[in-house]
Amino acid sequence: MSYLLALDQGTTSSRSILFNQAGQVVASAQQTFQLNTPKTAWVEQDANEIWQSQLNTIKEVIQKAAIQAHEIRAIGIANQRETTIVWNKKTGQAIAPAIVWQDRRTSAFCQQLKDKGHESHIQHITGLMIDPYFSATKLAWILDNTPHARTLADSNELAFGTVDSWLIWNLSKGCHVTDVSNASRTMLMDIHTQQWSTPLLNLFKIPQNILPSIVASGQEITHTNKDLFGAKIPVFAAIGDQQAALFGHDCQQAGMAKNTYGTGCFMLLNTGNQVIKSTHKLLSTVAWQKTGQMTQFALEGSVFMAGAIVQWLRDNLGFIKESHEVEQLASQVKDSDGVILVPAFTGLGAPYWEPNALASISGLSRGTQKAHIARAALESIAFQVADVLHAMQQDAPVPLTELRVDGGASANNLLMQFQADILGVPVLRPTLTETTAFGAVKMAGLSCGFFNESDFSSMWQLDRCFEPQMSEDERQTRLKSWKNAIQRVIA
Numbered sequence: 276m277s278y279l280l281a282l283d284q285g286t287t288s289s290r291s292i293l294f295n296q297a298g299q300v301v302a303s304a305q306q307t308f309q310l311n312t313p314k315t316a317w318v319e320q321d322a323n324e325i326w327q328s329q330l331n332t333i334k335e336v337i338q339k340a341a342i343q344a345h346e347i348r349a350i351g352i353a354n355q356r357e358t359t360i361v362w363n364k365k366t367g368q369a370i371a372p373a374i375v376w377q378d379r380r381t382s383a384f385c386q387q388l389k390d391k392g393h394e395s396h397i398q399h400i401t402g403l404m405i406d407p408y409f410s411a412t413k414l415a416w417i418l419d420n421t422p423h424a425r426t427l428a429d430s431n432e433l434a435f436g437t438v439d440s441w442l443i444w445n446l447s448k449g450c451h452v453t454d455v456s457n458a459s460r461t462m463l464m465d466i467h468t469q470q471w472s473t474p475l476l477n478l479f480k481i482p483q484n485i486l487p488s489i490v491a492s493g494q495e496i497t498h499t500n501k502d503l504f505g506a507k508i509p510v511f512a513a514i515g516d517q518q519a520a521l522f523g524h525d526c527q528q529a530g531m532a533k534n535t536y537g538t539g540c541f542m543l544l545n546t547g548n549q550v551i552k553s554t555h556k557l558l559s560t561v562a563w564q565k566t567g568q569m570t571q572f573a574l575e576g577s578v579f580m581a582g583a584i585v586q587w588l589r590d591n592l593g594f595i596k597e598s599h600e601v602e603q604l605a606s607q608v609k610d611s612d613g614v615i616l617v618p619a620f621t622g623l624g625a626p627y628w629e630p631n632a633l634a635s636i637s638g639l640s641r642g643t644q645k646a647h648i649a650r651a652a653l654e655s656i657a658f659q660v661a662d663v664l665h666a667m668q669q670d671a672p673v674p675l676t677e678l679r680v681d682g683g684a685s686a687n688n689l690l691m692q693f694q695a696d697i698l699g700v701p702v703l704r705p706t707l708t709e710t711t712a713f714g715a716v717k718m719a720g721l722s723c724g725f726f727n728e729s730d731f732s733s734m735w736q737l738d739r740c741f742e743p744q745m746s747e748d749e750r751q752t753r754l755k756s757w758k759n760a761i762q763r764v765i766a
């Protein structure tokens with residue numbers, strides 16, 4: 276049995292990636308799928324499409340590599356987090372569209388919770404800020420707005436899960452679990468005990484019987500149903516995709532951080548076995564739990580729009596045909612000529628948490644060209660990351676000496692250089708950009724004995740280091756203009 280299979284179920288696509296014992300990619304398959312926005316602030320996916328696209332890529336990767344399912348020692352799952360699915364346990368069908376992490380339909384409910392003074396005790400129990408981002412208010416919305424949902428829940432016919440649960444249920448045909456890192460994103464789990472919180476279940480009126488059991492990120496969880504691939508493949512890991520990337524970068528020591536530039540941007544700082552309570556509007560989250568070991572935690576800054584801004588330039592403004600063309604467009608000008616884009620298209624996440632903020636482009640003149648806007652768009656990704664890092668350094672004042680990066684937009688050299696410049700910290704991009712998938716297979720490989728901890732440090736290889744080149748004066752001036760633009764959208 277010579278392979279490990281990573282399932283990387285992201286916001287824009289499902290991927291299956293087969294790794295060998297040296298941690299190298301042997302074959303991969305990817306299928307993109309639809310994100311639906313039926314109303315302003317609503318973002319949905321078809322839960323069945325999430326499953327089918329993942330299933331198709333598993334079959335495709337097995338075929339591409341010309342192997343048999345029994346040669347796969349274990350599966351490790353990494354998934355988009357918070358996205359909320361409720362399904363009927365008898366039929367296996369979702370009773371409503373999956374509500375995606377970016378969906379803001381529950382902002383008014385969140386505001387009511389804040390007005391009623393729940394903010395500090397919810398932060399104390401879960402480590403999270405009240406925001407529509409997390410699963411709790413999305414789940415309450417589905418139960419309250421789907422015909423017969425509460426009656427079905429009362430008769431024990433419903434199951435709730437984030438995407439890890441949904442994939443595991445479908446792969447195994449009936450195992451209902453979630454891993455502790457995903458559970459920490461629901462706003463229903465007590466981060467200190469890593470159990471569902473009864474006071475929060477009562478507050479959100481969530482019946483206990485619809486919840487999955489919480490398991491470690493790395494353990495023998497279940498196996499695939501034999502009918503799917505002709506052999507039972509054990510599932511040895513499930514972990515939220517951002518935590519998987521932290522593990523994939525081998526950021527296993529407290530003080531190490533990574534940033535992933537995908538649809539959104541997610542910076543995680545390992546805080547060891549301590550839950551650090553943020554006083555600067557960051558999230559305390561579970562990093563992972565390995566079999567029989569203490570849970571590891573992280574501080575996180577979640578930025579909602581990163582690569583998605585490039586998609587907006589592509590799909591809404593028609594500036595480019597493919598995302599990667601943005602680098603060439605932005606390189607046509609030496610700077611943004613004073614144009615600043617604040618990408619609050621789905622409100623602002625960390626460290627502002629302003630669900631109702633609207634995006635803006637300022638500093639336009641008669642001379643403004645597409646290239647200036649494209650450059651401002653890329654710079655806005657880096658500015659948001661700088662805001663998160665500044666908050667993080669105040670919460671956990673260990674100076675960051677380097678930032679490890681991954682995700683689709685980390686391929687953009689202009690963006691990475693500007694990121695190093697605006698942070699004043701070297702940015703390190705590894706050769707293996709599939710860091711999320713790699714984190715999932717590392718966790719699975721460790722749990723099933725395919726890998727040892729000592730294998731990991733040599734598996735992370737540097738592709739390129741972007742050293743800061745901007746002067747301190749210019750950095751401060753640029754950051755000040757950005758802060759002013761932010762103030763205008765949240766005022």
Ligand SMILES: Nc1ncnc2c1ncn2[C@@H]1O[C@H](COP(=O)(O)OP(=O)(O)O)[C@@H](O)[C@H]1O
Nearest residue numbers: 285287537538582583585598599682683684687
């Ligand atoms: N060269 C590039 N420059 C900037 N953004 C890019 C580039 N290539 C891809 N992207 C953006 O990265 C995102 C895809 O990255 P990926 O890590 O696959 O995302 P996810 O896991 O969220 O689905 C898309 O939003 C895309 O617009």
Ligand SMILES: O=P(O)(O)OC[C@H](O)CO
Nearest residue numbers: 285286355356537538539
């Ligand atoms: O699908 P990604 O990679 O953009 O990640 C989404 C995050 O997990 C949302 O919290």
